[in-house]
Amino acid sequence: MTNRTVAQLLSDDITLQEVEIKGWVRTFRANRFIALNDGSTINNIQCVVDFENTDEAILKRITTGAAVCIKGELVESQGKGQKVEIQVNSIEILGDSDPEEYPIQPKKHTFEFLRENAHLRTRTSTFSAVMRLRSSLSFAIHKYFTENGFYNMHTPIITGSDAEGAGETFRVTTLDAKKPSLTEEAEVDYKEDFFGKETNLTVSGQLEAETYAMSLGKVYTFGPTFRAENSNTTRHLAEFWMIEPEVAFMDLDGNMDLAEDFMKSVLNYVLEHNREDLEFLDKRLADEEKKLPQAQRSPMNLIDKIKFVVDNNFMRVSYTEAIDILRNSKPNKKKKFNYIIEEWGADLQSEHERYLVEKHFKCPVILFDYPANIKAFYMRLNEDGKTVRAMDILFPGIGEMVGGSQREERLEVLKEKMKALDIPEEELWWYLDLRKFGTAVHSGFGLGFERLVMFATGMSNIRDVIPYPRTPQNAEF
Numbered sequence: 001m002t003n004r005t006v007a008q009l010l011s012d013d014i015t016l017q018e019v020e021i022k023g024w025v026r027t028f029r030a031n032r033f034i035a036l037n038d039g040s041t042i043n044n045i046q047c048v049v050d051f052e053n054t055d056e057a058i059l060k061r062i063t064t065g066a067a068v069c070i071k072g073e074l075v076e077s078q079g080k081g082q083k084v085e086i087q088v089n090s091i092e093i094l095g096d097s098d099p100e101e102y103p104i105q106p107k108k109h110t111f112e113f114l115r116e117n118a119h120l121r122t123r124t125s126t127f128s129a130v131m132r133l134r135s136s137l138s139f140a141i142h143k144y145f146t147e148n149g150f151y152n153m154h155t156p157i158i159t160g161s162d163a164e165g166a167g168e169t170f171r172v173t174t175l176d177a178k179k180p181s182l183t184e185e186a187e188v189d190y191k192e193d194f195f196g197k198e199t200n201l202t203v204s205g206q207l208e209a210e211t212y213a214m215s216l217g218k219v220y221t222f223g224p225t226f227r228a229e230n231s232n233t234t235r236h237l238a239e240f241w242m243i244e245p246e247v248a249f250m251d252l253d254g255n256m257d258l259a260e261d262f263m264k265s266v267l268n269y270v271l272e273h274n275r276e277d278l279e280f281l282d283k284r285l286a287d288e289e290k291k292l293p294q295a296q297r298s299p300m301n302l303i304d305k306i307k308f309v310v311d312n313n314f315m316r317v318s319y320t321e322a323i324d325i326l327r328n329s330k331p332n333k334k335k336k337f338n339y340i341i342e343e344w345g346a347d348l349q350s351e352h353e354r355y356l357v358e359k360h361f362k363c364p365v366i367l368f369d370y371p372a373n374i375k376a377f378y379m380r381l382n383e384d385g386k387t388v389r390a391m392d393i394l395f396p397g398i399g400e401m402v403g404g405s406q407r408e409e410r411l412e413v414l415k416e417k418m419k420a421l422d423i424p425e426e427e428l429w430w431y432l433d434l435r436k437f438g439t440a441v442h443s444g445f446g447l448g449f450e451r452l453v454m455f456a457t458g459m460s461n462i463r464d465v466i467p468y469p470r471t472p473q474n475a476e477f
Ligand code: 4AD
Pocket: 163, 164, 203, 204, 205, 206, 227, 229, 235, 236, 237, 238, 240, 242, 244, 245, 400, 401, 402, 403, 404, 405, 444, 445, 446, 447, 448, 449, 450, 451
């Protein structure tokens, strides 16, 4: 007799036999039917207890949330809803669960309630499905890059630079918060700090990834990134995971091709490997949407949305074209946007991005060639002198999923850009070195992992696709 998972017992090629299984009780009905789950699949296995021959005291301890070890016969199910079930011969209670106190009752809980109980929320079908999909996507990402000749690189988490220049970094320090060492000018003396300089948690691994691309050719980093932006939205986290490939000798067109192929490939992977979880989430979303007014419902269900992305080309549109579309759009003319688009050069807000993908193009859109002054310092300046080789990929229901660019590989142009933005050369001497020693065209992008998980699971709040979300005023667990 071997120890198996519920997924194995429910698989098609299992032979009927004596089995042992451990898991948590989801429900216990009529003193007879246990729905048991061990996390290996969205489905529970039904275990039928012979209550007449089972100790009363044991029966009382079979409650929702309890951990149990069951030995019995795997047999064809008499009832409807499952092919096989276990006729229980013996049941051992490994860990009791007080049914009065256990927060995850067999009923519908709000996501807000489950966020407060994030340590137990993966005991629900929805969150276990989401987290299995998250794991699967992570694997698919490593698989894609490995199979396409990329090296995985671990970029540092503590850095001295603010790659995006947005000033939204978390400081890393061991200085005494109340009495930091001060310089003669009465400023905080970072020379006395742990690293002897000002340091912060990384906002992006890109700059370091560029150094490796310029020797190993094709690299990617997939790690945690930190941003102290005080935006309490359903799409922002203070700690999130980012996938950042960086490729030597690749221009912006190559970058777009890579991003599109990559995203289609990983989404296709979960379509093929996570069918049951997707079907469950698909149904969940459909039930949710039924509660909405017709106009707010999405025209496609979850699986069809994923398939649509996998099967269709992303629309490639320049920033300038996008501005024209937006300027002439109904919500702009009727002043329905919070930010009215008047002139070329305006930064796009999420309302504009969503209009483009959801109303106008109705598919993922790659916007490219943005005005230089609304993008980061490292992007390659175009011949027009006012736009840069940037690209953002916008997704229906999500908005910005990817941000990337061809990098400025010309030393003088880069130096000038840094000067204009007050970025000291000493700080990024090594980054400038890349432009001195064998500089070459290169490009890369960053994909926000949680936004991808949101898209693949149909979850609408980013807090529900990461185990323990960090957001302003919240770092529980
Ligand atoms: O557009 P961003 O800021 O680009 C970069 O950091 C580049 N250095 C990437 C590169 O070229 N290697 O961020 C990339 C993506 C965004 O498109 C978004 O999906 C996600 O990271 N992102 C966030 N996700 C969750 N919470 C936040 N606060 C995020 N900020 C960015």
